[in-house]
Amino acid sequence: MLRVEELPRLVGDLEEIKCIALGRLxxxxxxxxxxxxxxxEEAARRLGVSVGYLYHNHRRLAFTRHMGRKLxxxxxxxxxxxxxxx
Numbered sequence: 001m002l003r004v005e006e007l008p009r010l011v012g013d014l015e016e017i018k019c020i021a022l023g024r025l026x027x028x029x030x031x032x033x034x035x036x037x038x039x040x041e042e043a044a045r046r047l048g049v050s051v052g053y054l055y056h057n058h059r060r061l062a063f064t065r066h067m068g069r070k071l072x073x074x075x076x077x078x079x080x081x082x083x084x085x086x
Contacts, residue, residue, distance in 0.1 A: 036075040037065055043073035047082070 002010060044051045055071070058064040063077020 033076060035077075037067075037072040038075050038078070040071055040073070043078060046075075046078050 038046070040051050040054050044054050047054070054061075054073070058071055061073070061077075061081070063074040063081060065072045065074060
């Protein structure tokens with residue numbers, strides 16, 4: 001049980017918790033764009049390189065994905081890569 005002199009602190013703590021909760025409830029949730037896996041031709045077009053370049057250098061590119069023997073590229077990864085190079 002709290003003493004009477006501790007009650008103002010408790011009320012202040014509760015108000016702070018209430019404000020934090022209301023802030024989190026009213027803040028919009030960030031939407032993450034869906035990632036699309038691109039074939040070699042489309043990835044080469046977006047990057048401005050040749051298909052051959054991608055086949056020869058795909059191991060060095062962080063946005064490369066493999067599905068079985070198929071070589072695919074993350075569209076979000078390509079966009080991030082292009083933004084970092086500007």
